[in-house]
Amino acid sequence: MVKFILICLLPFKGIIRTMGVDFDQLRSILRIKLTMDNRRSLSLSQKKKESGNQLLLQAFVYAVVGMLMGISLSSIKSPLVSYTVFFAFIMIMIAMLMISEFTNVLIDTRDNHILMPRPVNSRTIVMAKILHIAFYITHMSLSLSIFYIINTIINHGIFATLLLLILIVLASLFTLFLTNIFYLGLMNVVSGQKLKDIIVYFQIAMAILFMGAYQLLPRMMDFINIAEIKMNIHWWSYLIPPVWLSGTMDGFINGIYDWSHLLFLILGILVPILSLFFVIKVLAPRFNIALAQLDVAGSKKQKVSSNGKEKHKIMVFFSRLCAQTKEEATAFKMIWLMSGRERKYKQTVYPAFGYILIFGLLILFNSKKSFNLETLVASKKYLFLIYLPLFVTFNLTQQLAFSDQPKSSWFYRSLPLSNPGQILLGAFKSVIVKYFLPTIIVISGVCLSIWGINLLDDIIFGSLSIILITSLIFSWQNPQLPFSTERNTQDTGGNFVKGILLMLSGAVLGGIHYGLSFVPYSVLIAIPIAIILVFLNFRKLRKVAWNKIN
Amino acid sequence: MSEKSLTAISIKNLENSYTNGNIPNKVLKGINLEIQPGQIIGYIGPNGAGKSTTVKILCGLLSDFDGDINILGYDLRTQSLEIKKRIGYIPENAALYDTLTPREYLQFVGELHAMDAEDINLKIEKLLDLFEMKAHADERLNSFSKGMRQKILIISGLIHNPDIIFMDEPLSGLDANSVIIIKEILTQLAREGKTIFYSSHIMDVVEKISDRIILIDDGRIIADGSFEDLNAKAHSGSLENIFTELTGTSGHSEKAEEIINVFEN
Numbered sequence: 051m052v053k054f055i056l057i058c059l060l061p062f063k064g065i066i067r068t069m070g071v072d073f074d075q076l077r078s079i080l081r082i083k084l085t086m087d088n089r090r091s092l093s094l095s096q097k098k099k100e101s102g103n104q105l106l107l108q109a110f111v112y113a114v115v116g117m118l119m120g121i122s123l124s125s126i127k128s129p130l131v132s133y134t135v136f137f138a139f140i141m142i143m144i145a146m147l148m149i150s151e152f153t154n155v156l157i158d159t160r161d162n163h164i165l166m167p168r169p170v171n172s173r174t175i176v177m178a179k180i181l182h183i184a185f186y187i188t189h190m191s192l193s194l195s196i197f198y199i200i201n202t203i204i205n206h207g208i209f210a211t212l213l214l215l216i217l218i219v220l221a222s223l224f225t226l227f228l229t230n231i232f233y234l235g236l237m238n239v240v241s242g243q244k245l246k247d248i249i250v251y252f253q254i255a256m257a258i259l260f261m262g263a264y265q266l267l268p269r270m271m272d273f274i275n276i277a278e279i280k281m282n283i284h285w286w287s288y289l290i291p292p293v294w295l296s297g298t299m300d301g302f303i304n305g306i307y308d309w310s311h312l313l314f315l316i317l318g319i320l321v322p323i324l325s326l327f328f329v330i331k332v333l334a335p336r337f338n339i340a341l342a343q344l345d346v347a348g349s350k351k352q353k354v355s356s357n358g359k360e361k362h363k364i365m366v367f368f369s370r371l372c373a374q375t376k377e378e379a380t381a382f383k384m385i386w387l388m389s390g391r392e393r394k395y396k397q398t399v400y401p402a403f404g405y406i407l408i409f410g411l412l413i414l415f416n417s418k419k420s421f422n423l424e425t426l427v428a429s430k431k432y433l434f435l436i437y438l439p440l441f442v443t444f445n446l447t448q449q450l451a452f453s454d455q456p457k458s459s460w461f462y463r464s465l466p467l468s469n470p471g472q473i474l475l476g477a478f479k480s481v482i483v484k485y486f487l488p489t490i491i492v493i494s495g496v497c498l499s500i501w502g503i504n505l506l507d508d509i510i511f512g513s514l515s516i517i518l519i520t521s522l523i524f525s526w527q528n529p530q531l532p533f534s535t536e537r538n539t540q541d542t543g544g545n546f547v548k549g550i551l552l553m554l555s556g557a558v559l560g561g562i563h564y565g566l567s568f569v570p571y572s573v574l575i576a577i578p579i580a581i582i583l584v585f586l587n588f589r590k591l592r593k594v595a596w597n598k599i600n
Numbered sequence: 601m602s603e604k605s606l607t608a609i610s611i612k613n614l615e616n617s618y619t620n621g622n623i624p625n626k627v628l629k630g631i632n633l634e635i636q637p638g639q640i641i642g643y644i645g646p647n648g649a650g651k652s653t654t655v656k657i658l659c660g661l662l663s664d665f666d667g668d669i670n671i672l673g674y675d676l677r678t679q680s681l682e683i684k685k686r687i688g689y690i691p692e693n694a695a696l697y698d699t700l701t702p703r704e705y706l707q708f709v710g711e712l713h714a715m716d717a718e719d720i721n722l723k724i725e726k727l728l729d730l731f732e733m734k735a736h737a738d739e740r741l742n743s744f745s746k747g748m749r750q751k752i753l754i755i756s757g758l759i760h761n762p763d764i765i766f767m768d769e770p771l772s773g774l775d776a777n778s779v780i781i782i783k784e785i786l787t788q789l790a791r792e793g794k795t796i797f798y799s800s801h802i803m804d805v806v807e808k809i810s811d812r813i814i815l816i817d818d819g820r821i822i823a824d825g826s827f828e829d830l831n832a833k834a835h836s837g838s839l840e841n842i843f844t845e846l847t848g849t850s851g852h853s854e855k856a857e858e859i860i861n862v863f864e865n
Contacts, residue, residue, distance in 0.1 A: 078711035082697060082704070089699040089740075160695035167659045168712040169684040 112193035120197035133296030227325035258404030294318035381476025436512035451530035459534035471594030514580035614667035629819035642810030688762035692769035698742035746773035807839040
């Protein structure tokens, strides 16, 4: 694939040379960059893979997402509506992907050290960067829209498709402009490390978005009768970028050439091109300056947050409440702080909260009939809601062992620690209190407001069962100290087993709870039993010795 | 050629500052140097004295400086490309493109220097073999140890046969055998007429290989000359002692005692 792209460059050799660019160097840089891209796996995938074909794989993933979108759109009759949604989708996806996947490529401070001492002129470097970005955007937009392009060929013929291709390019350019502004704004406000932290949140949002699109879109299509949706053009329609492009498409397909469609055409072509000029002339130079400063950004003053002390108060309070030994309390506090800062941990665990939201909505509204509070109250759907946090607790505890810098865990073994179980238990309690407790409080808020206060015992029993099953699985596996191992390169089997375990324990717990709900007062009796079991398992976990740790 | 062989590097009134927030922080406060070809220059100084900054400016990594720099007869500001063709830069633990293999990375560097493809391959083979890295030639760099990465950095700095070699703590992480080899390489390269600008904290190495030692402190040159010259001035016997004396930090043993006191109480 890399070779093919480089060959595509050959016809432009003459033009590129006249711009003062060294063509051979340009090709070398691009080849290296693309080779590296090809080995860099999507940030959405949790495993580090030593693969050499990531670009094709990514294209495939994007195409599938685009297809899901395209299928749900294909029933819409009005081209204006369907293309508006399509362009909005393309633009949002490109912006999000630029931020979540391309940031590391775009903000690569290694370039400063590797390319600067070499005899490469700045025009060649800039050209390489532009072509690299251009390739990346083309790669994304084409794979995302491939389904819709085919759809357009079938429905509207070849000329409409050509127009669509042009409009996709324009949409990409305009998105590039928007992301550029976003980056510049961000880089002016925060330092390099902080920037990476913020980008992690975009990656998390991206993961949730993918999941949400996959789960919700097809159902939503059932829910609303979208085939007949029509859109009227108001004055503010001219302010929405996707409408410019879809308006142009609409005008072409239906053969309408009135004033409003002409205006859309002009806006759709002019604004992206103007924004491109703005990027090249104004934004790109500033961007490079900001980029060069990222290297020394460590010297930027860190803002000390004023509520830092307050946050620590909560942490110290809970560590005193939950931990029984000094070591446990230390581990509790350390994990409390680190779990909020370790990027990879956030990136893999935080999406689970989004999944809860998505599945929660699915459970509440998943009926072909219209939403009805009375039937909901009569049902026992609250059981699903109560056990949803299993997603979170499983992720929290399973991901705890992994870190990007596993080597920094050397200190565990250099400490005079009698049994590392104390650290495991402290870590376990820490993530449970920090993440599970707020989650279940929110969920119980929802449940109590729907089903009433007499659900309280069910919620307490449910939370205890979740803690019990998670801690059992946590201690049954070969436990590993927090943030001490590298993510396995090939662990698909393990993940599968974990998925099965998750489903199974959810079903078992839900089943038991469902059974208990028929026997009066049984839940109230089950609560103390659960407490004792949790307590016993904690005691076992605390005693885990060094020889059990691998 | 004749005018070029006069001076390899000429630095006049070099000043550099970076702004930390709104406070300008001056790193270099007027460095003046004339360096002849065929010399090994040991460039030493305490942490934060401006050593790395000087090297980075000379290699074209930092373009924001005041003063005039002339390298091999070319002006650094206007003819940096010509200079970069003729210099090699070996930094300490610097960034590499981690997902590449040494072979790919070195090939890339060679191509940037417009070397002939066959020539590149030949040299990569030989150099990787000589540095005992041949077994790892097709592994990705992210699995390499510190010393292995440093070897790749050294090869990438020398592969295009530069006239001047800038080194910033180049021996970091290397084992004793490799250190001896590198020292020998540097001595022989200097004999061939190449200039070596060597910045380091390891005083023993600097003392042994340098023809001329430049000591900077707080952005200024405070001593300049051969080891014998410096020794004659300071009468201290070793470069380590001279360094301590000239950079004005004394009372090390008292400080050590204080530190121990903190631990014990």
